[in-house]
Amino acid sequence: MADFEEASQRFQGWLSRSGADISNKIELRDLRAVNAGRGVVAAQDVDEDEILFRIPRSSVLCVENSILSKEIPKATFDTLGPWLSLILVMLYEYENKSASNWAPYFNVLPMEFNTLMFWDANELEELQASAVRTKIGKESADENFKKELVPVIKEFAEVFFSGDGHARARAEEMSSPENLLLMHKMGSLIMAYAFDVEPGNVHKDVDEDGYASEDEDDALPKGMVPMADMLNADADRNNARLFYEEDSLTMKALKPIKAGEEIFNDYGPLPRSDLLRRYGYITDNYAQYDVAEIPTEEIVAHVSSLSHSSTLAERMDYLDEHDVVDTGYDITNSDPFNIQESIPPELIVLVQFLLLPDDGAKRLMGKGKLPKPGNIAREVVDCLLKIVKARLEQYKTFLEDDIAATDDFPTTQKELRYAMAKHVRIGEKRILTSAGAxxxxxxxELGGTNSIEKRLNGDAGGPSRKKQKTR
Structure with a gap:
């Protein structure tokens, strides 16, 4: 406890010396008793729009602020991209230990994680058929580290391990399992805590909830923002947001906060599977965002078994050109379950178009059109039902059994991971079960008279959604 509190105090002292302005109305608290690590709590009542803290841009742990950026050519960082560049900088600062400007900050960051990257095979198996298992990317990350990061460290060994007579030998060891694990830990810190650090005068197109597109965020430099990442997240109780100013990053209250209440950030509408993959925990508050993803290859395989067309590959190319094809399709929550709300229109269009007889598909392609997603034929419904049932059958346990099994207050890390995996698969199975029903x-309701041919003849496809390909 003493070491934990001492690290917190040193971190706050470092923030003050770095020019951060922290409101006396908030406190950094030890919330380990509720499995939340550190958190920020209101010590006094806070008004809406009140500044909670302001962090100078110079205190953000990013490529631009690290000495390493002055020692390694910019072209090298440009080649690495935002993620690997920040991992490289964090490795450098971490290896410098107390000599690093961010040493007090590293001391309050976790180095043990429950993110899926660190689960063993038996723990991952508890996720059963969840598509999140295909998104962990540990093997591909290892390859990127070996092919991209390690060569840079070797090339600039004397810089990276400055003052160490064994710099080159240490650089040669960076491909070892221990050092690859350290790179994964830096990457996990970035995934869990880093912000997309916008310039002070940038303008991003955002949706109605205030979130930018993934493409826009991916292009921004990444940075670790001290204190901002001490806030825990909650989809329902989000009461603060980080704002980007010319010389600083400012956390403001979005609503009045009473003394004693915790201050929460928000990760956006993430399903619990992604919450677990990226942050290493789940919460019921994010159950509303759960999805059940069905891989496209499974969908095409089912359609192929029902269709004898020789033009499926050509049709898939056409659908891809019209922005319909994705790697998978998310069936989302709705209460009560509504097909039009929860099944993506692109999935309905995909199945309708692939089930069409060849002459019908050719007519639509000749007109540059697609079937309308709101005009679903009986054959399409039957096919979707088979796809959903087949996906549900890939899970090894029944939904009812999972719900009946209690968590028994997990006390070990493995028990906790098993419990979290169970809740993830429950959410996905509930969606698939509702979709099937x-x-x-x-x-x-449609009976046997609602054929694709009649639908097509009665209502030709809607206008083309063709996009300009950029790849």
């Missing part, structure tokens, strides 16, 4: 009802 809704599709079965629709099939019964």
């Amino acid at each position: 809704a599709l079965a009802r629709m099939a019964q």
Whole structure:
């Protein structure tokens, strides 16, 4: 406890010396008793729009602020890209230990994680058929570290391990399992805590909830923002947001906060599977964002078994040109379950178009059109129902059994991971079960007279959604 509190105090002292302005109305608290690590709590009542803290841009741990950026050519960082560049800088600062300007900051950051990157095979198996297992990317990350990061460290060994007579030998060891694990830990810190650090005068197109597109965020430099990452996140109780100013980053209250209340950031509408993958925990508050993803290859395989067309590959190319094809499709929550709300229109269009007879598909392609997602034929409903049922059958346990099994207050790391995996798969199975029931009802309502041919003849496809390809 003493070491934990001492690290917190040193961190706050470092922030003050760095020019940070921290409101006396907030406190950094030890929340380990509720499995939340450190957190920020209001010590006094806070008004809406009140500044909670302001961090100078010079205190952000990023490429631009590290000495390493002055020692290694900019072209090298440009080649690495935002993620690997920040991992490289964090490795450098971490290896410098107390000599690093950010040493007090590193001392309050975790070095043990429950993110999926660090789960063993048995723990991952508890996720069963969840598509999140395909998104962990540990093997590809290892390859990137070996092919991209390690060569840079070797090339600039004397810089990276400045003052060490064994610099070159240490650089040669960077491909070892221990050092690759350290790179994964730096990457996990970035995934869990880093912000997309906008210039002070940037303008980003955001949606109605205030979130920018992934493409826009991916292009921004990444940075670790001290104190901002001490806030825990909550989808329902989000009461603060980080604002980007010319010389600083400022956390403001979004609503009045009472003394004693915790101050929460928000990760955006993430399903619990991604919350677990990126941050290493789950919470019921994010259950509303759960999805059940169905890989495109599974969908095409089901359609192929029902269709004898020789033009499926050509049709997939056409659909891809019209921005319909993705690696997978998310079926989302709705209560009560609504097909039009929860099943993406692109999935409906994909199945409709692939099930069309060859002459019908050729007519639409000749007009540059697509089927309308709101005009679903009986064959399409039946196919979607088979796809959903097949996806549900890939999970090794029944939904009812998972719900009936209690968590028994997990006390070990493995028990905790098993419990979190169970809740992730429960959320996904609930969605698939609801989708199956809704599709079965629709099939019964449509009867046997609602064919694709009649739908196509009665209502030609909607206008083209063709996009300009940039790759």
